[in-house]
Amino acid sequence: xxxxxxxxxxxxxxxxxxxxxxxxxxxxAQRLVTQAGIxxxxxxxxxxxxxxxxxxxxxxxxxRSFFLTVQAPHPRVIVTGAVHISQAMAPMAKxxxxxxxxxxxxxxxxxxxxxxxxxxxxxxxxxxxxxIGLDAYTAFVALTHDPKIDDPGLVxxxxxxxxxxxxxxSRKTHGRRxxxxxxxGFDAAATARIHAPIGLDIGAVSPAEIAxxxxxxxxATLRGPRRKPA
Numbered sequence: 001x002x003x004x005x006x007x008x009x010x011x012x013x014x015x016x017x018x019x020x021x022x023x024x025x026x027x028x029a030q031r032l033v034t035q036a037g038i039x040x041x042x043x044x045x046x047x048x049x050x051x052x053x054x055x056x057x058x059x060x061x062x063x064r065s066f067f068l069t070v071q072a073p074h075p076r077v078i079v080t081g082a083v084h085i086s087q088a089m090a091p092m093a094k095x096x097x098x099x100x101x102x103x104x105x106x107x108x109x110x111x112x113x114x115x116x117x118x119x120x121x122x123x124x125x126x127x128x129x130x131x132i133g134l135d136a137y138t139a140f141v142a143l144t145h146d147p148k149i150d151d152p153g154l155v156x157x158x159x160x161x162x163x164x165x166x167x168x169x170s171r172k173t174h175g176r177r178x179x180x181x182x183x184x185g186f187d188a189a190a191t192a193r194i195h196a197p198i199g200l201d202i203g204a205v206s207p208a209e210i211a212x213x214x215x216x217x218x219x220a221t222l223r224g225p226r227r228k229p230a
Contacts, residue, residue, distance in 0.1 A: 005032050013071055016135045020047050021069040035136065052223050073137040074099055075163075075222055077215075080125050080153040081143030082109040085168070088211035090117040096215060098139075103128045104149065125153040134160035139218045141198070142167040151180060158190050164221045166195035166214060 001009075005021070009032060012019040018035040022043075038047050046059060047068070056070045076099035079086045086102050093100040100118035103125050104110040110122040121128045129152075134140065140157035141164075142150035150167060157165045158181070167177060174196040181191050199213030200220070 001030060005030055008032055008034075009071060013073075016073040016133075016137060018051055018070075018072045018136070020051060021071070023067045023069065025065040025067060054223075073135065075137045075139070076101060077139045077141060077218060078103065078129070078132070078134070078153075079141045079143055080104065080149050081141075081168075082106065082111075082115060082120065083143050084207035085143055085211050085214070087114060088208040089215060090115060092211055092215050093118065096219065098215070098218070101132065103153070104144070106149075125149060126156065129153060129156045134162050136161045136163055138162045139164035139222070140166070141214060141218075145169060145173065147177070147180060151177070151184075154181065154194070155184060155186075158186055158193060164195065164218050165193050166198035166217070168198050168210075169196065171197075 001021075009019060009021065012034055020033045020038070022031045022033065024030070033041050033047055038044055038051070041047060043061065046061070050057060050059070050068045050070055051072060054070065054072050057068055059066045059068050077089070077093055078101045079089065080103050082102055082104035090100055090102075094117050101121065102110070102115055102118055103121045103123060105122060105124045107122050110120055112120060134157060138160070140153060140162050142153055144150050145168065154165065154167060154177070167174065169177065177196075178191050195217060198217070199210060200216045202209070202213050202216070204210045204213040
């Protein structure tokens with residue numbers, strides 16, 4: 001790999017952006033395709049599929065063999081709400097190799113004893129998210145039912161390119177949420193990114209079942225075709 005390509009690859013890695021390095025096995029020639037450049041690339045579909053898999057591998061293109069080296073940031077799930085559902089999500093996320101970050105300023109709920117797994121931040125979401133940052137390999141989930149805690153996180157997520165945005169609540173609750181987001185300047189196309197009702201429709205009832213439905217929907221969104229804006 002030449003130094004310019006290596007420098008470009010490292011820059012994408014540091015910025016938590018994905019990239020694919022295409023190596024022609026016959027000639028040894030290499031080409032780096034960044035996340036921002038994939039959509040315009042003539043091999044966009046191939047590169048997208050490889051990127052969604054999260055794994056490097058071989059590919060045949062017009063009789064030529066390539067090795068596609070995938071560099072993808074580790075996916076993470078950021079949750080507002082140190083609640084029963086996020087407690088159930090913690091061990092499941094660990095098994096799925098998803099980094100889980102739970103944010104809740106209510107110190108009565110956000111205790112290390114209740115959340116021995118994952119990262120727990122007893123802070124207000126707008127302060128924590130401004131420091132952590134949101135990107136295309138981050139899923140955001142709002143679970144508190146409290147607009148003071150959930151809404152700042154949703155606003156930050158909708159202003160980012162998070163691959164998944166979801167919020168817990170009834171249709172009535174979500175309707176009021178959409179009204180508040182509209183007052184904050186978000187149009188229908190922007191709020192259509194929110195998965196609500198949250199999670200796959202598996203008839204979930206208990207906190208553990210709801211956690212399972214949410215994580216299943218996140219994995220499906222991460223590995224499958226991305227939801228397009230309305």
